[in-house]
Amino acid sequence: MARYETAPWAGPKVCAMTTPVLQILIASTRPGRVGPSVAAWIHERALAHGGFTVELIDLAEVNLPMYDEPKHPRLQDYTHQHTKDWSATISRADAFIFVIPEYNYGFNAAIKNAIDYLNHEWKYKPVGLASYGGVGAGTRAAQMLKQVLTTLRMVPLFEAVSIPFVQQFLDADRRLQPNEIMETAATAMLDELVRTSVALRALREPAERGHPAVAGTNS
Numbered sequence: 504m505a506r507y508e509t510a511p512w513a514g515p516k517v518c519a520m521t522t523p524v525l526q527i528l529i530a531s532t533r534p535g536r537v538g539p540s541v542a543a544w545i546h547e548r549a550l551a552h553g554g555f556t557v558e559l560i561d562l563a564e565v566n567l568p569m570y571d572e573p574k575h576p577r578l579q580d581y582t583h584q585h586t587k588d589w590s591a592t593i594s595r596a597d598a599f600i601f602v603i604p605e606y607n608y609g610f611n612a613a614i615k616n617a618i619d620y621l622n623h624e625w626k627y628k629p630v631g632l633a634s635y636g637g638v639g640a641g642t643r644a645a646q647m648l649k650q651v652l653t654t655l656r657m658v659p660l661f662e663a664v665s666i667p668f669v670q671q672f673l674d675a676d677r678r679l680q681p682n683e684i685m686e687t688a689a690t691a692m693l694d695e696l697v698r699t700s701v702a703l704r705a706l707r708e709p710a711e712r713g714h715p716a717v718a719g720t721n722s
């Protein structure tokens with residue numbers, strides 16, 4: 504929870520602020536997937552970066568069924584325990600990195616399903632996209648996903664990690680061995696996630712701030 508010395512819209516006079524929570528989401532769920540290898544590297548870099556409290560979330564473990572809530576998620580009137588649990592998880596986050604594969608020139612079904620379950624929980628949170636695939640490095644999936652993310656008022660970053668022919672970067676233990684371009688991109692993405700997540704806090708906590716221009720927009 505942020506503590507402000509003065510009205511924050513008057514200037515960034517923040518006197519004490521908790522470290523942002525960064526959730527790294529592994530989007531792919533199939534047996535034999537590459538997703539955990541990419542996410543393990545990103546996770547290491549996020550911990551080393553030091554700007555976040557970091558959580559690693561695997562959609563294969565979350566194991567959401569195909570979307571099965573009767574009411575629109577905007578209402579947050581959830582029927583199923585799996586949705587309540589998912590809502591509590593995502594509510595904790597200030598920022599995300601989605602580790603996404605490219606399937607058929609688009610994003611995979613599991614990430615879209617997990618996103619569709621919720622609404623307000625995603626709002627005004629920045630997302631860095633770490634995509635991977637073949638020749639396109641997952642960038643078609645990333646671009647396609649941005650359209651979904653902005654509908655939920657998420658803020659997808661320009662800074663991204665894009666890994667072409669991802670298999671070439673896996674060693675015999677299936678650990679990802681990044682090149683310099685990937686390392687530089689990961690650092691840039693993490694830096695921008697800190698800046699953006701702190702800036703967006705003002706929009707995520709309108710009740711605390713009480714600013715008339717944003718009051719009620721986060722309910």
Ligand SMILES: Cc1cc2nc3c(=O)[nH]c(=O)nc-3n(C[C@H](O)[C@H](O)[C@H](O)COP(=O)(O)O)c2cc1C
Nearest residue numbers: 531536537538604605606607608635636637638639
């Ligand atoms: C169903 C399916 C569709 C795919 N389509 C594409 C594609 O359109 N473009 C691409 O670059 N790679 C494509 N691939 C290759 C994947 O990007 C690659 O296998 C990657 O490792 C998948 O991520 P995962 O191992 O975490 O599931 C596809 C793979 C699968 C399983």
